[in-house]
Amino acid sequence: MDHLADAERPWVRRKLRAAWANPNAGEAEAALRALAGQLERVHPDAAASLREGLAETVTVTRLGVTGSLLNARRVEPVPSRERLPPTPPARRRARAHHQHARRRITRSYHSLNV
Numbered sequence: 001m002d003h004l005a006d007a008e009r010p011w012v013r014r015k016l017r018a019a020w021a022n023p024n025a026g027e028a029e030a031a032l033r034a035l036a037g038q039l040e041r042v043h044p045d046a047a048a049s050l051r052e053g054l055a056e057t058v059t060v061t062r063l064g065v066t067g068s069l070l071n072a073r074r075v076e077p078v079p080s081r082e083r084l085p086p087t088p089p090a091r092r093r094a095r096a097h098h099q100h101a102r103r104r105i106t107r108s109y110h111s112l113n114v
Contacts, residue, residue: 004039004046012039012046025061032057 004012012035019031032054039047 004043008042020057020061023061025058028061029054029058 015031015035019028019035022028022031032050036047036050036054039050
């Protein structure tokens with residue numbers, strides 16, 4: 001939806017919701033392909049985005065998932081490493097010691113195979 005102009009979002013949203021609500025996976029996929037064809041002329045990026053996720057979009061319908069699972073909230077993303085607290089100094093030292101030991105073992109192994 002981010003690729004679309006504000007005036008075009010309502011009709012595209014209606015078509016998407018109608019396809020998602022269709023219990024027949026084949027018909028839903030055909031409706032989404034038709035929508036991608038309509039969008040191709042005006043918004044090729046939006047059409048490409050729709051086609052890219054097409055198989056995943058109708059998987060829920062194909063699997064016959066209904067009820068509360070279908071209406072479940074999406075899983076929140078895992079926080080990125082940037083937002084995690086810094087690693088404590090003791091863990092950094094332990095990690096450095098482990099890496100140093102691994103390098104020494106690797107070097108000694110390679111020196112035996114010369």
